[in-house]
Amino acid sequence: MSGSNGQHNGREWAGKRIFTTGEAAEVCKVSQQTIIRCFDAGRLGGFRVPGSKFRRIPRAELIKFMRANDIPVGALDQGARRILVVDDDAQIIDMFKDLFGRNERYDVRFCSTGYDAGLLTEQFRPNLIVLDYMLPDVNGNVVCKRIREHEELKDTRIIFVSGVVNPEEIDSLKAAGADDFVRKPFDVNALLKRIDELTEAA
Numbered sequence: 001m002s003g004s005n006g007q008h009n010g011r012e013w014a015g016k017r018i019f020t021t022g023e024a025a026e027v028c029k030v031s032q033q034t035i036i037r038c039f040d041a042g043r044l045g046g047f048r049v050p051g052s053k054f055r056r057i058p059r060a061e062l063i064k065f066m067r068a069n070d071i072p073v074g075a076l077d078q079g080a081r082r083i084l085v086v087d088d089d090a091q092i093i094d095m096f097k098d099l100f101g102r103n104e105r106y107d108v109r110f111c112s113t114g115y116d117a118g119l120l121t122e123q124f125r126p127n128l129i130v131l132d133y134m135l136p137d138v139n140g141n142v143v144c145k146r147i148r149e150h151e152e153l154k155d156t157r158i159i160f161v162s163g164v165v166n167p168e169e170i171d172s173l174k175a176a177g178a179d180d181f182v183r184k185p186f187d188v189n190a191l192l193k194r195i196d197e198l199t200e201a202a
Helices: 010-014 021-028 032-040 059-068 090-101 114-124 140-148 167-175 188-201
Strands: 018-020 055-058 081-086 106-111 128-132 157-162 180-183
Touching: 018 021, 018 059, 021 032, 021 055, 021 059, 032 055, 055 059, 081 090, 081 114, 081 188, 090 106, 090 188, 106 114, 114 128, 114 140, 128 140, 128 188, 140 157, 140 167, 157 188, 167 180, 180 188
Parallel strands: 081 106, 081 128, 128 157, 157 180
Antiparallel strands: 018 055
C-alpha cells in the first residue's frame, strides 16, 4: 500500500509484476517523461493497454532496463542479494554475467582489481564477494583483510576462487577472514548453491 507521500516500499515492489510508467519512474528514481521516452524509443520493453494510450512495463523488462543503465535493482526486492565478483579473467566474468543475468534474486557488480574491489565494496555493500586470489594489483587475501578491518562490513561473506592455491594457503585465506574457498575450474551449480547458502545466512 502506498504511504501518504505516494511512495511504495520495497516489499510492495517485490510482489509487483506489471508497472505503470509512473511506478517505473519511482523505482528508477527518474522522471516519468524519461521512462516514456525510453519506452517509445524501444529502450524499455513493454506493451500498450489495448484501446488506450497507457503503457505497461513487465517486471523482467524493467529489471533488464535498470541493469543496462546501471540502476540498482534492490528497490524492486529488498530480498535481492548483492553480489560482487572480482576477477580479471574475462571468461569468468562473462560466465557470471550469464548466470546472474537470468536471476532476479541477485543484484551483481563486477570488477577486475583489488583497488576497484575496495571501492565497490564501500559503495555497493555486497552481501557476498566472489574473490579471485590472483589479481593484477594485489592478492585477494590483502583485499579480504582490508574488508575484515571494517566493522560495518563484518557480515559480508567472501568466497575465494583460484586454480593455483595449495592447501596451506587455503588455510591462511580462511584465517584472513574468507568464508569458503572454491578451486578453479569449479562446478557452477555447486558454487551457486554455496552462494545461496552464504547469502541466506548474511
